[in-house]
Amino acid sequence: MTPQFSSQTLSNIEILKTRYPVEQSKSALLPILHMAQAEFGGYLSRESMDYVASLLNLQPIEVYEVATFYTMFHLKPTGKYVLEVCRTGPCALSGAEHIVDYLKQKLGVDLNQTTPDGLFTIKEVECLASCGSGPVLQVGECYVENLTDQRVDSMLAALKSGELSDNEPTPAHSILFRTCGDKQS
Numbered sequence: 001m002t003p004q005f006s007s008q009t010l011s012n013i014e015i016l017k018t019r020y021p022v023e024q025s026k027s028a029l030l031p032i033l034h035m036a037q038a039e040f041g042g043y044l045s046r047e048s049m050d051y052v053a054s055l056l057n058l059q060p061i062e063v064y065e066v067a068t069f070y071t072m073f074h075l076k077p078t079g080k081y082v083l084e085v086c087r088t089g090p091c092a093l094s095g096a097e098h099i100v101d102y103l104k105q106k107l108g109v110d111l112n113q114t115t116p117d118g119l120f121t122i123k124e125v126e127c128l129a130s131c132g133s134g135p136v137l138q139v140g141e142c143y144v145e146n147l148t149d150q151r152v153d154s155m156l157a158a159l160k161s162g163e164l165s166d167n168e169p170t171p172a173h174s175i176l177f178r179t180c181g182d183k184q185s
């Protein structure tokens, strides 16, 4: 079935398109893909990407190549919380690989897999712009920095209990983890 944006989203898209010349409508693609991901179940299906292409008069391939390039877009259903661990140089040097291994062992799933309870998906992503606080992961709008096994344990427990929300905007790197509910730091 072809997905359909809500009338409110369609109206927001029309406003968004007015920011760009008609011949440059592709410039609105990134924000519209974010809207599609938010409105169509947390990921971009082939059908939803085709739908976005039709709204912008683009070829579907033009949408696929953008959606597959950026790791913030999920191409299949994910868990409620997507744990996106930075794997770029500075985080790699400070132990990101160990954190990924620890998450895999703790949750019993591999990269890009979701736990059977539907709560967690583990992904690796490129630099999250918090290079001085690695290893770092992003979950929703929340950063969890200076990761250790203990911090991972605290974070998972807080997410499971609902004490930590992944959509709580966090204003500054230095307080991100505390803002996200780490009582031990």
Ligand code: FES
Pocket (backbone or CB within 6 Å): 086, 087, 088, 089, 090, 091, 092, 126, 127, 128, 129, 130, 131, 132, 134, 136
């Ligand atoms: S290298 Fe990990 S945040 Fe930049």
